[in-house]
Amino acid sequence: MRIGWLSRAVKRTLPLSYLDQPPQDGGIQGARLGIADNDTTGHFTGQSFTLTEAIVPEGGDVAAGFRELAAKGVRLVVTDLAALELLSVAGMPEATGTTFFNAGTADDRLRGEDCRANILHLLPSRAMLADALVQYLVVKRWQGLLLVVGRGGGDREFADDIRHGALKFQARIVQEKPWTFVPGARRTDTGHFAIQAEVARFTQGVSYDVLVVADDEDEFGDDLSYRTFDPRPVAGTQGLVPTAWARPHEQWGATQLQERFLHQAKRWMTDRDYAAWMAVRAIGEAATRAKSADPVTIVAFMRSDRFELAAYKGARLSFRSWDGQLRQPVLLADARSLVSVSPQPGFLHQFSELDTLGIDKPETKCRMG
Amino acid sequence: MPNGLIAAVAISLCCAARITAADTIYVSNEKDNTVTVVDGKTLEPIKTIPVGQRPRGILLSKDAKSLYICASDSDHIEVLDLASDKIARTLPSGADPEYFALDPTGKLLYVANEDDNLVTIVDIDRGEVVTEIPVGVEPEGMGISPDGKYLVNTSETTNMAHVIDTATRQVVANILVDSRPRRAVWTADGAQFWVSAEIGGSVSVVDAAKREIVKRITFAVPGVPTEAIQPVGIAITRDRKLAFVALGPGNRVAVIDAQSYEVLKYLLVGQRVWSLAFNLDQSRVYTTNGVSNDISVIDVASLKVIKSVPVGQAPWGVVSRP
Numbered sequence: 065m066r067i068g069w070l071s072r073a074v075k076r077t078l079p080l081s082y083l084d085q086p087p088q089d090g091g092i093q094g095a096r097l098g099i100a101d102n103d104t105t106g107h108f109t110g111q112s113f114t115l116t117e118a119i120v121p122e123g124g125d126v127a128a129g130f131r132e133l134a135a136k137g138v139r140l141v142v143t144d145l146a147a148l149e150l151l152s153v154a155g156m157p158e159a160t161g162t163t164f165f166n167a168g169t170a171d172d173r174l175r176g177e178d179c180r181a182n183i184l185h186l187l188p189s190r191a192m193l194a195d196a197l198v199q200y201l202v203v204k205r206w207q208g209l210l211l212v213v214g215r216g217g218g219d220r221e222f223a224d225d226i227r228h229g230a231l232k233f234q235a236r237i238v239q240e241k242p243w244t245f246v247p248g249a250r251r252t253d254t255g256h257f258a259i260q261a262e263v264a265r266f267t268q269g270v271s272y273d274v275l276v277v278a279d280d281e282d283e284f285g286d287d288l289s290y291r292t293f294d295p296r297p298v299a300g301t302q303g304l305v306p307t308a309w310a311r312p313h314e315q316w317g318a319t320q321l322q323e324r325f326l327h328q329a330k331r332w333m334t335d336r337d338y339a340a341w342m343a344v345r346a347i348g349e350a351a352t353r354a355k356s357a358d359p360v361t362i363v364a365f366m367r368s369d370r371f372e373l374a375a376y377k378g379a380r381l382s383f384r385s386w387d388g389q390l391r392q393p394v395l396l397a398d399a400r401s402l403v404s405v406s407p408q409p410g411f412l413h414q415f416s417e418l419d420t421l422g423i424d425k426p427e428t429k430c431r432m433g
Numbered sequence: 434m435p436n437g438l439i440a441a442v443a444i445s446l447c448c449a450a451r452i453t454a455a456d457t458i459y460v461s462n463e464k465d466n467t468v469t470v471v472d473g474k475t476l477e478p479i480k481t482i483p484v485g486q487r488p489r490g491i492l493l494s495k496d497a498k499s500l501y502i503c504a505s506d507s508d509h510i511e512v513l514d515l516a517s518d519k520i521a522r523t524l525p526s527g528a529d530p531e532y533f534a535l536d537p538t539g540k541l542l543y544v545a546n547e548d549d550n551l552v553t554i555v556d557i558d559r560g561e562v563v564t565e566i567p568v569g570v571e572p573e574g575m576g577i578s579p580d581g582k583y584l585v586n587t588s589e590t591t592n593m594a595h596v597i598d599t600a601t602r603q604v605v606a607n608i609l610v611d612s613r614p615r616r617a618v619w620t621a622d623g624a625q626f627w628v629s630a631e632i633g634g635s636v637s638v639v640d641a642a643k644r645e646i647v648k649r650i651t652f653a654v655p656g657v658p659t660e661a662i663q664p665v666g667i668a669i670t671r672d673r674k675l676a677f678v679a680l681g682p683g684n685r686v687a688v689i690d691a692q693s694y695e696v697l698k699y700l701l702v703g704q705r706v707w708s709l710a711f712n713l714d715q716s717r718v719y720t721t722n723g724v725s726n727d728i729s730v731i732d733v734a735s736l737k738v739i740k741s742v743p744v745g746q747a748p749w750g751v752v753s754r755p
Contacts (some may be wrong), residue, residue: 104550104570105591108607317589317613320547320571345590352592352609374590374612374632378682379660417658 065357067347068138069095069117069340070129070153071168072145079282091144091167092117093329094337098344100328102351109352115344126153134158139359142343144168144336147178154180163363165346167339172221175387175423179430184366184388186339186346190218192422193306194225195232196394196406197276197299199420202233203408206273206297211240212266212288218280222301226276233411238272243284263291276300303398306406309338310397315405318376342381342390346373377405379418387430391418456712456753458719459500460728461488462745468502468513469744473712473753476730476740482518485511490532491750494557495539500752501557503530503544510542510555515754525562527553534575534584536599543584543599545572552586552597566602568595576617576626578641585626587614594628594637596644606644610637618667620691629664629678636664636678638694648694650678657683666709668718675733677718679706686720686729688736700738702729712753721748 069092079086087093095115102113116138118129126145130153133141142165143150151174154164164183166174170190174183188196201207209230213223223240230237245262267275275292277300279285285302297303311332314322321341325333333341346366351357354365365371367388372380377393384391396404411420419425456473461484468488470480485504488511492501499521500513508528514521526533527546530553534543541563542555550570554563569588576585577599584597587610594617596606611633619626619641628637638648652662663681669691670676676689685699686706703722706729710719718731727741728748 101570101590104588105593108569108591108593108595108604109609317547317571320589323548349592349612372612372633374592378632378663380612380632380634417660 065111065113065347065351066116066136066138066140067095067099067113067344068133068136068141069115070120070126070133070141070143070145071118072120072124072126072149073122075122080284080286081282087329087331087334089329090334091336091340092119093325093331094167094333094340094342095142095344097325097328097337098341098348101324101341101345102348105348105352109355111348111351111357113344113348127156130156131158134162139163140347140362141165142167142340144340147171147174150174150183151178151180154183161360163359165343167336167343171218172225172423175389176429179387179432181388181432184343184346184383184390186342186390187335188308188392188394189389189422190222191225191228192389192392192394194222195229195421196306196396197304198226198229198233198235199406199408199411200304200396200404201274201276201299202235203410207235208238208271208273209235209276210267210270210272210274210296211237212275212277212279213240213242214277214279214281214283214285215242215244216280216283219278219301222278222280226278226300239270241266243279245284259287260291263288264293267296268293272296274299275303277302304396304403305398306394306396308335308392308394309333310335310395310402312397312400312402313376313395315402316376316378321376338375342373342375345375346371346390349373381418384419384425386425386428387423388432389422391416391421393418394421456755458728459491459493459752459754460721460744460748461491461502461750462747463487463489463723463749464747465745467745468500469748470518471728471742471744476742478742478744480518481745482513484513484520485509485523489749490530491752492533492535492542493752493754495535497754500754501533501535501542503533503750505529505531505547510544512557522560524555524557524560525553526555527551527562527565532573532575534577536577537579537581543575543577543586545575545586547571547573547589550588552584554602564602566597566604568597568604569593574614574616574628576619578619578626579621579623583641585617585619585628587617587628589613589615589631592630592633594626594639608637608639608644608646610646611635611649615665616667618669620669620673621671622673625673627667627669627676629667631663631665631681634659634662634664636667636689650689650694650696652678652680652683652687652696652699654680654683654685654699657685665707666720668709668711670711670715670733677709677731679709679720681705681707682724684722686718686731698736700729700731700736702731702738703727703741707748708750710751710753713755717753719751719753721751723747723749
């Protein structure tokens with residue numbers, strides 16, 4: 065069985081912290097591990113899996129990368145692409161009959177107004193991440209949120225999602241402030257004086273319980289903790305982070321996946337690696353259960369209510385019929401400790417508590433053609 | 434369910450229970466690196482024994498003089514001498530031993546190496562690894578048939594029960610079960626083995642001769658979300674009348690009529706109920722409750738939880754020594 069990999073070699077922006085440099089092989093290592101796991105199973109069922117990789121260079125043509133895969137007969141493609149690129153590829157005439165597995169972007173619009181019938185989403189949407197965080201803050205009774213929003217499109221979307229989550233779960237945004245301070249060069253001697261003073265000024269005079277930050281590109285979020293005027297915790301894209309996967313996660317057998325990944329990639333698994341691993345495992349699982357190597361049969365099984373994926377988060381995962389999003393628990397972790405896992409107990413749902421996270425069927429804007 | 438059957442089981446077990454009630458209960462505490470000893474008569478903890486790193490699966494030796502302990506993070510098996518309560522020796526096990534089975538002669542241990550996709554066979558007397566058998570991803574459950582001829586190993590990520598011929602040491606059958614299979618437990622007559630699936634939320638009953646699933650048992654507890662029902666430990670009475678299944682974060686033990694496969698009752702125990710063990714006369718079932726740090730004692734005759742006993746942190750395995 066051939067599974068395709070399509071990504072663009074993006075030069076990731078340097079994070080604020082020097083410690084966690086973005087890996088060059090993010091995502092694809094997860095897909096490779098998924099192939100190895102599938103093959104161990106396939107050894108007993110007579111199925112074997114290969115990953116056909118198309119990595120488009122920066123400035124290269126993603127459409128050409130996809131045509132290359134299509135020419136090799138690949139019909140199941142795991143992608144690590146930005147939302148617009150994924151949409152353009154999924155809309156190509158050659159993409160008819162191909163299913164894409166989005167392991168690269170959390171954008172809500174891909175699950176909403178811009179959803180496509182041939183895209184499944186493995187990473188949780190930003191709305192799911194925001195809801196996971198807000199549920200926890202409400203459980204803690206930290207209901208007054210100071211929302212600090214960066215300049216990126218993802219930041220604005222996350223802020224919208226936090227606002228939506230606050231409305232849904234009864235938290236309040238006491239104030240929303242854009243972050244405009246540009247600290248200049250990231251590593252200068254004595255730079256901390258300016259940042260310390262700026263963050264204190266920025267947060268002075270607001271009465272809130274927790275500072276929620278929206279800074280997808282890691283431009284300033286790590287500079288907020290311990291520098292606020294009042295002693296308040298930081299959560300959101302930095303601090304206490306809602307995420308599909310986190311280094312400190314070792315429950316429900318996650319240690320095994322972490323160790324297998326470390327052994328293979330010689331680095332820690334990221335959320336994109338995890339999403340790519342889940343994509344490949346979902347294909348393998350559906351192939352095993354449906355006893356088929358036919359992409360159409362596999363995808364049909366995957367979308368049916370008989371499909372379930374075990375992915376080290378203590379729940380059976382499946383795809384939402386209304387937008388193709390994988391329903392899954394969301395971890396809440398900081399750099400060194402797993403704090404909690406949402407959905408939080410007590411947030412009920414008539415079908416699945418996992419559907420308390422993100423956009424539920426009645427409110428979806430997705431209309432698949 | 435015919436209530437008469439329970440009553441009949443109850444009577445036969447209650448009377449046997451009076452003769453041999455006194456046992457000693459051993460519990461491995463995964464987080465504490467200890468084994469807690471509980472007096473079966475008073476149901477009070479009497480001793481805490483330091484052992485290797487991350488003790489999980491435990492088994493009593495055939496002569497009941499030693500306790501074998503999977504010290505997962507120490508990458509070996511420890512032999513606890515129950516006369517002195519000291520670790521007498523260690524056995525090689527391969528990496529990350531989680532769970533194991535003792536062959537009926539008491540000479541060999543079959544060990545699941547979770548990190549290496551292997552089952553390791555260890556000769557206890559010689560203290561040596563005999564061989565390794567490649568299996569699926571994350572081998573976990575180990576169940577040996579009463580005649581010792583077949584070993585059933587489950588692999589958590591491959592979602593299979595592998596049937597291994599212990600004479601040839603070859604995998605002879607693979608049975609696809611629900612997601613994240615945990616335990617494989619044989620019925621005493623050797624006719625069936627039962628496989629729990631933690632994420633699948635089910636127990637598959639497999640006909641051992643045909644190697645086919647004959648029944649898939651599912652669970653529903655009012656007020657408990659289906660995601661929280663995660664079957665792990667299984668205990669089946671020798672007469673195959675009753676089976677007990679630990680439901681993990683569902684915090685219940687399901688009682689099943691092992692003939693009709695009907696779920697009779699859910700017993701509320703501690704949090705994240707994991708392993709189950711009978712005492713010798715099967716008048717009691719002990720459960721480890723990993724989150725509430727205690728064990729529950731189920732009276733089989735009345736099908737009631739009669740006591741919970743505090744043990745160490747994250748209790749995992751439990752055995753009863755007559």
